[in-house]
Amino acid sequence: MLKLYHQPLSPNSRRVWIALLEKELTFELIALKLDGDQFTPEFMAISPFHHIPALVDDDFSIVESQAILDYLEAKYPEHALQPKDPKSLGIVQMVRMVTINELSPAMSPFVGQMMGMGAPDPEKAEQSKQKFAIILQLFDRLLGDNAFFGGEQVSLADITAGVSIPWLPKLGIPIDSYTRVQAWCDRLQSRPAWQATQPTPEMLAQLKAMMQARMAKAQ
């Protein structure tokens, strides 16, 4: 049986969790606290960099969330999460990479602030805001009249971007003027897979307390 080692607040984990649900696969969820439990020899045999998510599929184990998504798509093609035509596939891959390579690093100072690590450096915050505007404009254009990035079916692009973009307003970055992106976010958030994996405010508070305790210990 498939086993997903995860942490419910990790966007990388959540992407894999959503893909498993969208594909209607049977799997076991194993939650790590990341309070040191990621360094056990048993877990490090599965995930050598002590990162979640890690997926075990019988005798095969795999890390790196985007690689896991591709593996799941190739191994379990039912409820396809990748379009076939070249243009749609190109858009899906582009949105995945823009999210990982451009959006996530730009969000990082704001996420840090939400976790109580202090306000971001003003210059970095400004650079991030400029990046968000470029990404949101691009995503709005790529969505066009489609429900999702790859067309009418949810894809790995929606899963990858769709656990990050909805956090922007919570980080003080409004998205409502990008009307297609806003409608796409609403569409995703109403899907059972998004609702079942939505982190609760209590989980966030717990993580924040853990991060602050770690910071205090390091000082």
Ligand SMILES: N[C@@H](CCC(=O)N[C@@H](CS)C(=O)NCC(=O)O)C(=O)O
């Ligand atoms: N590039 C990796 C990043 C994985 C990653 O950084 N995971 C973090 C949580 S989001 C983690 O496991 N941190 C615990 C640790 O490094 O000990 C992926 O996409 O899976």
